[in-house]
Amino acid sequence: MTVLAEGSYASPTGQEIVFVLLGVVTLAAAVLVVTTRRLVHAALWLVVAFGALAGCYLVMSAELVAWVQVLIYVGAVVVLLLFGIMLTRAPIGPSTDLDGANRPAAVVVAVALAGVLVTVIVDGFRTAYVPSARASSGAGSAETIGAALFRDWVLPFEALSVLLLAALIGAIVLSRREIGPAETDARRGGGEGEG
Amino acid sequence: MSTHVLAAEDLSGFGTDPWWLIVIKVLFIFVFLVLSVLLTMWAERRILGRMQLRLGPNRHGPFGLLQGLADGLKLGVKEDLVPKNVDKWVYILAPAAASAPAFISFAIMPFGPQVSIFGHQTHLQLTDLPVAVLLVLAMASMGVYGFVLAGWASGSPFALLGGLRSSAQVISYEIAMALTFVAVFLYAGTLSTSGIVDAQERLWFAVVLIPSFLIYMVTMVGETNRIPFDLPEGEGELVGGYHTEYSSMKFAMFFLAEYVNMSTVCGLSVTLFLGGWRAPAPISTIWPDANTGWWPMLWFIAKFAMVMFIFIWLRAAMPRVRYDQLMKLGWKVLIPVSIVWIIVVATMRALRNAEATTTTWLVVVGAGLAAALVALYLWDRAAEKRREAKETAKEQEFATLKAKPTAGGFPVPPLRAAHYGSAVRDALEAPRPERGTSAKEVTGA
Amino acid sequence: MELYVPILVLAALSAGFAAVNLLIAAVAGPKRYNRAKLEAYECGIEPTPQPVGGGRFPIKYYLTAMLFIVFDIEIIFLYPWAASFDRLGIFGLVEMVLFIVTVLVAYVYIWRRGGLEWD
Numbered sequence: 099m100t101v102l103a104e105g106s107y108a109s110p111t112g113q114e115i116v117f118v119l120l121g122v123v124t125l126a127a128a129v130l131v132v133t134t135r136r137l138v139h140a141a142l143w144l145v146v147a148f149g150a151l152a153g154c155y156l157v158m159s160a161e162l163v164a165w166v167q168v169l170i171y172v173g174a175v176v177v178l179l180l181f182g183i184m185l186t187r188a189p190i191g192p193s194t195d196l197d198g199a200n201r202p203a204a205v206v207v208a209v210a211l212a213g214v215l216v217t218v219i220v221d222g223f224r225t226a227y228v229p230s231a232r233a234s235s236g237a238g239s240a241e242t243i244g245a246a247l248f249r250d251w252v253l254p255f256e257a258l259s260v261l262l263l264a265a266l267i268g269a270i271v272l273s274r275r276e277i278g279p280a281e282t283d284a285r286r287g288g289g290e291g292e293g
Numbered sequence: 294m295s296t297h298v299l300a301a302e303d304l305s306g307f308g309t310d311p312w313w314l315i316v317i318k319v320l321f322i323f324v325f326l327v328l329s330v331l332l333t334m335w336a337e338r339r340i341l342g343r344m345q346l347r348l349g350p351n352r353h354g355p356f357g358l359l360q361g362l363a364d365g366l367k368l369g370v371k372e373d374l375v376p377k378n379v380d381k382w383v384y385i386l387a388p389a390a391a392s393a394p395a396f397i398s399f400a401i402m403p404f405g406p407q408v409s410i411f412g413h414q415t416h417l418q419l420t421d422l423p424v425a426v427l428l429v430l431a432m433a434s435m436g437v438y439g440f441v442l443a444g445w446a447s448g449s450p451f452a453l454l455g456g457l458r459s460s461a462q463v464i465s466y467e468i469a470m471a472l473t474f475v476a477v478f479l480y481a482g483t484l485s486t487s488g489i490v491d492a493q494e495r496l497w498f499a500v501v502l503i504p505s506f507l508i509y510m511v512t513m514v515g516e517t518n519r520i521p522f523d524l525p526e527g528e529g530e531l532v533g534g535y536h537t538e539y540s541s542m543k544f545a546m547f548f549l550a551e552y553v554n555m556s557t558v559c560g561l562s563v564t565l566f567l568g569g570w571r572a573p574a575p576i577s578t579i580w581p582d583a584n585t586g587w588w589p590m591l592w593f594i595a596k597f598a599m600v601m602f603i604f605i606w607l608r609a610a611m612p613r614v615r616y617d618q619l620m621k622l623g624w625k626v627l628i629p630v631s632i633v634w635i636i637v638v639a640t641m642r643a644l645r646n647a648e649a650t651t652t653t654w655l656v657v658v659g660a661g662l663a664a665a666l667v668a669l670y671l672w673d674r675a676a677e678k679r680r681e682a683k684e685t686a687k688e689q690e691f692a693t694l695k696a697k698p699t700a701g702g703f704p705v706p707p708l709r710a711a712h713y714g715s716a717v718r719d720a721l722e723a724p725r726p727e728r729g730t731s732a733k734e735v736t737g738a
Numbered sequence: 739m740e741l742y743v744p745i746l747v748l749a750a751l752s753a754g755f756a757a758v759n760l761l762i763a764a765v766a767g768p769k770r771y772n773r774a775k776l777e778a779y780e781c782g783i784e785p786t787p788q789p790v791g792g793g794r795f796p797i798k799y800y801l802t803a804m805l806f807i808v809f810d811i812e813i814i815f816l817y818p819w820a821a822s823f824d825r826l827g828i829f830g831l832v833e834m835v836l837f838i839v840t841v842l843v844a845y846v847y848i849w850r851r852g853g854l855e856w857d
Contacts, residue, residue, distance in 0.1 A: 304741065307741055308740035308741040308743070309740070310744070315743065315744045315747055316747070318744065319744060319747045319748045319751055320751075322748060323748070323751055323752070323755070369762050369763075369766050369767075370766050370767055370768075371767050372767040372768050372769060372770065373763040373764055373767045373769075374775060374776070375776075376776050376777065376778055376779075377776040377777070378778065385760060388756070388759075388760070389753070389756035389757070389759075389760060392752070392755075392756050392759075393749070393752045393753050393755075393756045394752075395752075396748060396749075396751070396752035396755075397745060397748055397749050397752060399748075400744060400745045400748050419744045419745070419748065420741050420742070420743075420744040420745055421741065422741055422742075426817075427817070428745075447778065448778055449778035449779060450778075451779070452778075453795075454795075457795065457799050461799050461802045461803070464802065464803065464806040465802060465806070467806075468805075468806060468809045468810065468813065471810075471813045472813060472816070474817075475813070475816045475817065475820045476820075478817060478820035478821050478823075479820045479823050481821075482821060482822075482823070482824055483821055484817060484821055537779055538778065538779060541763040541766075541767050542759045542760065542762050542763035542766075543759075543760065543763050545759070546756065546759050546760075616856060617855070617856035617857050620802075620854070620856040621854070621856065624805075624854045625849070625854055628809070628845075629842075629845070632838060632842065635816070635838075636834075636835060636838065639820075639823065639831050639834065640831060642823065642824075643823075643827065643828050643830075643831045646824055646827060647827065647828060
């Protein structure tokens with residue numbers, strides 16, 4: 099993060115313009131997520147937001163991270179949300195009870211949080227400028243990230259496995275109440291849609 | 294080792310095409326996919342016909358080749374139904390979400406080496422990325438949206454169940470499929486498809502990594518919802534699955550997406566396991582120029598067609614499995630086997646890289662075999678116990694049900710209701726008083 | 739970035755193709771109104787009225803999606819590891835075996851609790 103003579107914010111390159119546009123798309127989609135009255139549409143706007151975010155990573159030549167964003171967030175997390183929406187039979191059409199009485203408070207908190215984050219980042223990186231074109235195409239590739247991750251960041255990586263373990267156990271605890279053979283579980287579950 | 298690193302980063306041949314070349318390549322891929330869909334549909338029906346001792350479509354064009362086109366045209370002029378309780382935007386978006394990502398995966402498929410097109414040196418591949426295979430996986434998971442959204446937006450329970458089943462199946466098999474790639478990356482040292490093809494110059498990965506290849510062949514059928522894993526469309530139970538409510542071109546787009554996805558997984562199997570565009574061994578040995586110029590495209594398409602034939606063959610040969618069997622195979626067999634295989638491959642590779650001595654090899658292999666034996670023994674004992682428990686439970690259940698048929702909580706229909714014609718039978722069987730009275734009780738006759 | 743330009747072109751083409759297909763569907767076919775035709779198809783019988791907020795589906799689909807996320811994350815770490823394996827040596831192998839074993843513990847737990855059963 100050093101100041102470089104070869105460019106500045108004053109004369110944006112094509113990539114920087116694309117980056118800003120993608121940021122605007124992300125923001126707009128995110129606003130639509132919380133304002134739309136249809137649950138499934140909200141999930142779809144979330145897909146747009148995540149996709150545009152992946153585009154942002156891509157413009158910054160973090161290729162692996164960009165595709166991981168698509169694969170995990172767009173391809174898995176939102177699908178999980180959609181499953182949740184569908185399993186509870188979200189009605190087709192607008193829902194009326196999506197907004198609570200805490201709406202103004204939520205807006206205040208969100209704006210305040212955004213303000214703090216933007217201030218911190220702008221303050222921290224005010225003069226730092228890295229032209230995105232300078233980053234070579236190999237910088238975000240799987241080999242580079244792999245070498246860094248498995249040499250320098252071993253502990254976070256191993257800690258992550260414990261996190262995944264906790265997540266899986268949490269999932270099973272939430273969805274299965276009884277310990278015991280599967281037969282009794284299935285009986286009690288009942289209401290099976292299609293087996 | 295350093296050669297691997299170099300190979301991984303060497304994408305300098307890509308991204309230098311002039312715009313007209315990009316347009317040509319994009320159009321080529323598009324036409325290739327559409328043609329392959331039409332021809333696969335034709336070939337599928339002809340081959341199925343032959344395998345079932347009938348002719349198959351042979352009226353439209355020579356050998357019925359235009360059958361697919363005729364079907365497409367017919368669908369195009371059919372009424373486009375939009376049922377009344379659908380979510381209109383999502384209903385229209387779903388077929389597009391299913392078919393559009395399917396095409397994109399082919400962008401990284403290598404059809405051949407560098408050739409000269411109008412004096413311009415270029416690869417026979419639209420583009421390549423350092424993370425090319427991730428693109429394919431990402432597009433596969435984007436395709437899931439088509440199923441989920443179609444199922445939900447239709448506002449019909451059959452479609453919803455079909456959509457959920459489809460997507461649950463596709464994501465389950467995507468895990469197993471993605472795990473099989475790990476061994477390939479271990480050997481190739483890169484995720485870029487051209488790099489992977491280069492790494493198979495001497496030996497195909499299908500030979501080196503047979504378990505990975507076999508698991509991939511299973512998962513690619515599951516991933517594309519084809520027989521024997523076409524549960525989402527199990528017409529006996531779910532009508533048509535997620536596209537029950539679709540008609541006209543919207544239905545055609547789901548169909549198209551399925552066949553393009555088949556093309557994608559076939560192309561991927563050729564690229565990752567079957568040596569890509571390289572000529573098979575006997576040809577390349579006697580004919581050194583087989584791997585240069587435009588010939589490789591022929592090898593690619595030949596291998597591609599061969600894998601596609603396996604799809605069709607499976608459809609003719611296999612019955613549909615049950616959904617629980619499908620999920621069991623995916624989660625309890627393919628995934629653990631893949632993970633263990635990855636560890637085995639990585640261990641072997643690490644030993645070779647470290648230039649281990651024979652003693653080390655023997656110790657490691659011996660330890661591995663011993664661990665496998667112990668695991669097998671424990672597994673067998675557990676399985677034995679489970680089998681016995683199951684038998685006992687079954688006998689108990691039979692005993693209970695014999696005593697009281699409704700004990701299991703299952704609704705037992707009245708076997709002698711009036712509209713089954715039991716009144717007539719009752720009259721005929723009048724001399725047996727105990728059954729006659731029970732029928733009267735049930736039907737209120 | 740120039741590596742992505744062709745992908746964008748192909749994406750535009752396939753999206754355009756999808757749009758054209760949708761347009762053909764809307765324009766080319768006949769339109770004959772029929773009330774019964776616009777009902778959800780349930781094998782010819784009158785559609786069963788769906789209970790509002792009721793008639794839920796098995797939780798297993800949700801569990802499958804959760805498992806999918808976790809295994810997807812595991813795979814995401816396996817890929818860069820596999821690609822840079824030759825540079826990492828035995829140390830990389832030990833790391834990954836530790837990681838996989840931890841996740842496998844959860845996997846075995848789920849198996850034992852019947853989370854992988856579909857019936």
